[in-house]
Amino acid sequence: MAIADAIGDLSSLLGERVSRSKPVLEAHGRSETHFPLTPPDAVVWPDNTQEVAHIMRICAAHDCPVIGWGAGTSLEGQGLAVRGGVVVDFSRMNAVLDIRQADMDVTVQPGVTREALNETLRATGLFFPVDPGANASIGGMAMTRASGTTTVRYGTMRDNVIGLEVVLADGRIIETGSRARKSAAGYDLTGLMVGSEGTLGLVTRLTLRLHGLPEAVHAGICAFPDMGSAVAAVTETIQMGLPAARLEFVDAATARAFNAYAGARMRDAPHLLVEFHGSTAGAAEDAERFAEIAEDHGALGLEMASRAEDRRALWAMRHNAYYAILNARPGARALVTDICVPISALPEAVEATQRDISASSIPGPIAGHVGDGNFHAILLVDPNDPGELEEAKRLSHRMTERALALGGTCTGEHGVGMGKLTFMQAEHGDGWAVMSTIKRALDPQNLLNPGKLVASN
Amino acid sequence: MAIADAIGDLSSLLGERVSRSKPVLEAHGRSETHFPLTPPDAVVWPDNTQEVAHIMRICAAHDCPVIGWGAGTSLEGQGLAVRGGVVVDFSRMNAVLDIRQADMDVTVQPGVTREALNETLRATGLFFPVDPGANASIGGMAMTRASGTTTVRYGTMRDNVIGLEVVLADGRIIETGSRARKSAAGYDLTGLMVGSEGTLGLVTRLTLRLHGLPEAVHAGICAFPDMGSAVAAVTETIQMGLPAARLEFVDAATARAFNAYAGARMRDAPHLLVEFHGSTAGAAEDAERFAEIAEDHGALGLEMASRAEDRRALWAMRHNAYYAILNARPGARALVTDICVPISALPEAVEATQRDISASSIPGPIAGHVGDGNFHAILLVDPNDPGELEEAKRLSHRMTERALALGGTCTGEHGVGMGKLTFMQAEHGDGWAVMSTIKRALDPQNLLNPGKLVASN
Numbered sequence: 053m054a055i056a057d058a059i060g061d062l063s064s065l066l067g068e069r070v071s072r073s074k075p076v077l078e079a080h081g082r083s084e085t086h087f088p089l090t091p092p093d094a095v096v097w098p099d100n101t102q103e104v105a106h107i108m109r110i111c112a113a114h115d116c117p118v119i120g121w122g123a124g125t126s127l128e129g130q131g132l133a134v135r136g137g138v139v140v141d142f143s144r145m146n147a148v149l150d151i152r153q154a155d156m157d158v159t160v161q162p163g164v165t166r167e168a169l170n171e172t173l174r175a176t177g178l179f180f181p182v183d184p185g186a187n188a189s190i191g192g193m194a195m196t197r198a199s200g201t202t203t204v205r206y207g208t209m210r211d212n213v214i215g216l217e218v219v220l221a222d223g224r225i226i227e228t229g230s231r232a233r234k235s236a237a238g239y240d241l242t243g244l245m246v247g248s249e250g251t252l253g254l255v256t257r258l259t260l261r262l263h264g265l266p267e268a269v270h271a272g273i274c275a276f277p278d279m280g281s282a283v284a285a286v287t288e289t290i291q292m293g294l295p296a297a298r299l300e301f302v303d304a305a306t307a308r309a310f311n312a313y314a315g316a317r318m319r320d321a322p323h324l325l326v327e328f329h330g331s332t333a334g335a336a337e338d339a340e341r342f343a344e345i346a347e348d349h350g351a352l353g354l355e356m357a358s359r360a361e362d363r364r365a366l367w368a369m370r371h372n373a374y375y376a377i378l379n380a381r382p383g384a385r386a387l388v389t390d391i392c393v394p395i396s397a398l399p400e401a402v403e404a405t406q407r408d409i410s411a412s413s414i415p416g417p418i419a420g421h422v423g424d425g426n427f428h429a430i431l432l433v434d435p436n437d438p439g440e441l442e443e444a445k446r447l448s449h450r451m452t453e454r455a456l457a458l459g460g461t462c463t464g465e466h467g468v469g470m471g472k473l474t475f476m477q478a479e480h481g482d483g484w485a486v487m488s489t490i491k492r493a494l495d496p497q498n499l500l501n502p503g504k505l506v507a508s509n
Numbered sequence: 510m511a512i513a514d515a516i517g518d519l520s521s522l523l524g525e526r527v528s529r530s531k532p533v534l535e536a537h538g539r540s541e542t543h544f545p546l547t548p549p550d551a552v553v554w555p556d557n558t559q560e561v562a563h564i565m566r567i568c569a570a571h572d573c574p575v576i577g578w579g580a581g582t583s584l585e586g587q588g589l590a591v592r593g594g595v596v597v598d599f600s601r602m603n604a605v606l607d608i609r610q611a612d613m614d615v616t617v618q619p620g621v622t623r624e625a626l627n628e629t630l631r632a633t634g635l636f637f638p639v640d641p642g643a644n645a646s647i648g649g650m651a652m653t654r655a656s657g658t659t660t661v662r663y664g665t666m667r668d669n670v671i672g673l674e675v676v677l678a679d680g681r682i683i684e685t686g687s688r689a690r691k692s693a694a695g696y697d698l699t700g701l702m703v704g705s706e707g708t709l710g711l712v713t714r715l716t717l718r719l720h721g722l723p724e725a726v727h728a729g730i731c732a733f734p735d736m737g738s739a740v741a742a743v744t745e746t747i748q749m750g751l752p753a754a755r756l757e758f759v760d761a762a763t764a765r766a767f768n769a770y771a772g773a774r775m776r777d778a779p780h781l782l783v784e785f786h787g788s789t790a791g792a793a794e795d796a797e798r799f800a801e802i803a804e805d806h807g808a809l810g811l812e813m814a815s816r817a818e819d820r821r822a823l824w825a826m827r828h829n830a831y832y833a834i835l836n837a838r839p840g841a842r843a844l845v846t847d848i849c850v851p852i853s854a855l856p857e858a859v860e861a862t863q864r865d866i867s868a869s870s871i872p873g874p875i876a877g878h879v880g881d882g883n884f885h886a887i888l889l890v891d892p893n894d895p896g897e898l899e900e901a902k903r904l905s906h907r908m909t910e911r912a913l914a915l916g917g918t919c920t921g922e923h924g925v926g927m928g929k930l931t932f933m934q935a936e937h938g939d940g941w942a943v944m945s946t947i948k949r950a951l952d953p954q955n956l957l958n959p960g961k962l963v964a965s966n
Contacts, residue, residue: 198693210697226937231916232849232850232851232917233882234922236654237924240700240701240704243697247693334788392690393689459688460687463694466693472694480684489950489951
């Protein structure tokens with residue numbers, strides 16, 4: 053059998069760094085969301101790029117699917133071996149290779165997590181800003197084009213990855229990009245790889261843009277009488293060009309979940325969580341201007357988190373929103389929506405979503421990076437009631453159709469994986485066929501993460 | 510004959526909007542730099558996307574090359590019909606279709622120039638920042654991934670194009686991107702098309718990010734005793750995180766050219782030209798901090814252009830640097846280098862370049878967007894002396910080899926065209942072969958701008 057032959061060759065190459073044990077396979081067959089357990093045939097742990105290339109050549113010789121694995125925090129089933137094959141776990145390739153302070157960039161291996169990277173950077177006065185909440189691996193974040201709470205100011209992974217080393221489907225190793233701040237030297241292969249979810253290659257090294265730690269940080273939280281006024285405050289903040297570093301919305305259901313899970317004492321109301329970065333004078337001025345906007349929209353007092361530990365607690369709570377919400381319905385699994393719309397369409401998109409969910413039979417707290425026009429409904433379904441998953445999918449469909457009609461996208465930051473495949477034709481039309489054409493050209497055997505992002509073949 | 514048959518069919522479709530007149534063909538066969546006159550077989554002027562698709566299908570049926578044409582300001586021969594065929598001139602498709610102030614974006618046709626666009630935007634308080642100097646078309650700017658004086662603050666075309674409509678080689682029309690501020694929905698086809706120089710499709714519509722006009726603008730110019738101290742002031746400015754909106758270097762030879770061509774009264778010395786955007790207090794503070802840095806590096810006084818007309822004159826002079834330099838050697842043609850290096854490597858790259866040019870037999874004033882690590886030597890050659898072009902190519906090679914060794918790129922903003930083809934293998938290795946693979950997959954007949962960017966086949 054082809055896959056078994058591949059695993060035999062991989063064992064010769066890697067020895068004990070190949071596993072077929074059931075607990076290991078199951079740990080690499082789990083998703084954070086509603087997808088069923090899908091264990092691969094084997095898991096391997098390479099130590100370096102040459103080994104990854106060798107693994108790739110072995111798998112190509114035996115027509116064996118290859119799926120990259122970072123921290124396993126993706127939400128659309130990106131890491132699941134739906135056609136069997138070998139999961140390449142990058143956890144041993146987690147070094148921070150080269151910090152260049154003068155150029156404000158860093159080269160890392162894919163397995164390093166964003167928290168470990170920022171811990172390593174602590175003494176430099178620089179930080180890597182992209183923050184999806186979960187302590188994801190940098191490689192995984194690049195492959196899903198992750199973003200998160202700070203994207204409104206610092207951009208997505210697309211904006212912060214400046215170069216990659218990639219092992220292609222045939223085992224060739226390429227380097228994309230350069231360390232220059234810009235280049236016009238041909239197709240943007242870095243940009244093509246970022247967000248490709250492991251379907252075009254395995255990333256073995258990344259060069260990232262770093263940012264200076266701000267002189268001053270002002271963060272705060274405020275409740276609003278209703279969702280409409282909170283969202284209106286967001287759109288006004290963005291349209292005025294106020295440079296928020298974070299601008300987050302949670303609805304009343306999420307606030308209640310924070311109270312229950314994280315011991316918060318929030319009102320039973322929608323809230324905005326904000327942060328401003330800048331000079332001492334500048335950040336304070338921005339925070340004041342935001343306070344005025346919030347007040348104009350009926351905010352019930354802006355509470356500042358003035359101490360660093362208060363800010364950490366605030367964002368830790370926000371980062372754990374997903375787990376707090378899951379906790380609100382014990383035993384539930386989640387289908388997480390992820391639409392992103394132009395700012396002007398945000399009020400309509402959020403309010404229509406809440407109306408839909410209220411009229412449905414399942415709970416669906418809403419939280420999101422509204423400064424980008426991106427928000428999530430976490431639809432909580434009973435895994436033993438297939439009708440509930442169907443209901444959640446119906447709600448998700450309606451949200452996405454609305455987002456596309458408003459000029460938006462089906463996924464702002466979670467990626468396609470398997471969960472959003474169903475929307476790709478509607479969003480991209482023949483553009484989706486172009487993606488398949490590119491995929492076939494670079495991976496004619498369909499070895500790399502088959503069943504994800506592009507149309508199945 | 511295949512091309513003649515295509516032109517026959519195009520004439521049936523477009524009537525008088527097809528030309529084979531010699532002056533028209535020659536006007537579309539000229540380059541701004543040293544490439545020889547290369548007239549196409551015909552020029553066509555489509556009025557809308559459907560016509561572009563129809564043109565593409567006709568040309569595909571007859572194996573006739575198709576080259577897009579904007580304002581003809583590219584510097585690497587991107588618009589030249591080196592294998593004959595039809596130039597598609599987008600000058601009639603120059604409408605600003607939809608300005609959405611609340612979302613700070615705009616949809617335009619490719620033929621609109623950046624100056625015309627900003628004129629149309631004037632009343633909105635918004636502007637499109639990318640500024641390569643020349644009054645290029647927006648479509649052409651996207652296709653070369655243009656950048657320029659303001660990129661240090663506002664990014665390149667890659668950062669400011671959020672969606673495209675593209676006619677593919679087979680006549681299909683796709684839309685890439687969305688109007689959402691971010692998306693993780695599959696491969697970044699917008700990013701793949703931006704910088705593809707018309708080799709993957711013809712762009713028929715673009716959606717662009719706009720920026721708010723700053724409350725305050727501070728611009729100025731200062732001379733330095735030598736090139737090293739000017740460049741050191743730049744690297745310190747960038748490394749301190751001072752948010753310059755423009756940060757430009759010109760050497761003494763360029764200053765002399767400005768004096769001769771534009772009636773400037775600059776010292777015979779290297780200069781920096783700077784601009785800061787921000788709030789009234791913020792921009793002034795930034796300008797002051799820059800003045801301190803410049804002084805620390807021996808600047809001979811910072812002269813502020815405090816009135817709007819003074820700023821316009823300053824940047825008009827900078828924008829015309831290329832023509833001022835050409836004027837310094839009457840009858841000369843230029844080979845323009847365009848390397849971009851990490852900021853920390855900028856002093857070494859600039860100084861070694863000047864040493865090389867001083868030791869050569871041809872003049873080569875240096876100017877550039879040093880805030881990005883990008884600068885140009887404009888190598889002036891006698892078109893009747895083939896030895897001089899060879900000498901210029903030799904200098905360009907040495908600069909590029911040095912840039913690559915320093916982690917940089919052969920072209921920061923001018924693109925590949927024909928002029929930088931020779932460096933692509935060294936810069937990208939097998940990555941260049943990947944570009945060819947993508948090109949063949951999307952344009953198997955090699956109809957779209959053949960002979961540019963990818964390896965010839």
